Amino acid sequence: MERALEKLMYSSRWLLAPIYMGLSLVLLALAVKFFQEIIHLAPSMLEMTETNLILAILTLIDVALVGGLIVMVMLSGYENFVSQLDLSEGSEKLGWLGKMxxxxxxxxxxxxxxxxxxxxxxxxxxxxxxxxxxxxxxxxxxxxxxxxxxxxxxxxxxxxxxx
Structure with missing residues (x-):
């Protein structure tokens, strides 16, 4: 009984996998918003004041930082709590992956x-x-x-x- 309960509890870590997959959808939504902001910014860029241009750029930087945060949580959270990522030798691997x-x-x-x-x-x-x-x-x-x-x-x- 105890062994079965422990196996069930250990296997339940896979319930986190769809959550981390959901973060990839959030990342996609963030990318859409980022490019929507660029498209909105482009036509009026030459008429903008320096302050407004800097504010728009800071918004884009903010979105990029949030995107990086999502990737970090998604990948390292998956590796720490669900399963190790098995990437083939030829594929690129982030330097911090597996070390965090x-x-x-x-x-x-x-x-x-x-x-x-x-x-x-x-x-x-x-x-x-x-x-x-x-x-x-x-x-x-x-x-x-x-x-x-x-x-x-x-x-x-x-x-x-x-x-």
């Missing part, structure tokens, strides 16, 4: 969130004249919370690696 445990994945995810938050905060500051001071303070506090959390997770990861 769940602790380092958390650290990289939190660092990506800080980067995404920083870009959003930069976009907010570029429009600061249109935003209430109270809201600016909250944006800064939320970003600082992400930074402190990422730092704390990195410190905890280093401490746990030493033991």
């Amino acid at each position: 445990d769940s602790g380092s994945l958390k650290t990289k995810v939190s660092a990506s969130i800080v980067a995404i938050s920083a870009i959003h905060l930069l976009k907010v500051f570029m429009n600061a004249k249109d935003i209430d001071d109270n809201k600016l303070m909250w944006y800064c506090l939320i970003h600082l919370t992400f930074v402190v959390s990422a730092f704390g997770m990195g410190v905890l990861d280093k401490i746990s690696q030493k033991k």
Whole structure:
């Protein structure tokens, strides 16, 4: 009975596979949105102010960072929790694939969130004249919370690696 229960629990990790596959669909939707933004940006690019162009570019960078975050979570999560990716020798393989445990994945995810938050905060500051001071303070506090959390997770990861 115990052996059957353990085998069932171990096999249940495959329930995560469709979730990681779903992330690839989210990545596709993000790519569509990215190119939609470029198509929207292209005709008006020459008439845009420098500030508006920078804001549009920051939006594209933001989307690219989120896409990278999705790929990182999707592939390393699959490898860590479901099954090892068996790529043929001739195919290209990402350098970090197979080397990222769940602790380092958390650290990289939190660092990506800080980067995404920083870009959003930069976009907010570029429009600061249109935003209430109270809201600016909250944006800064939320970003600082992400930074402190990422730092704390990195410190905890280093401490746990030493033991």
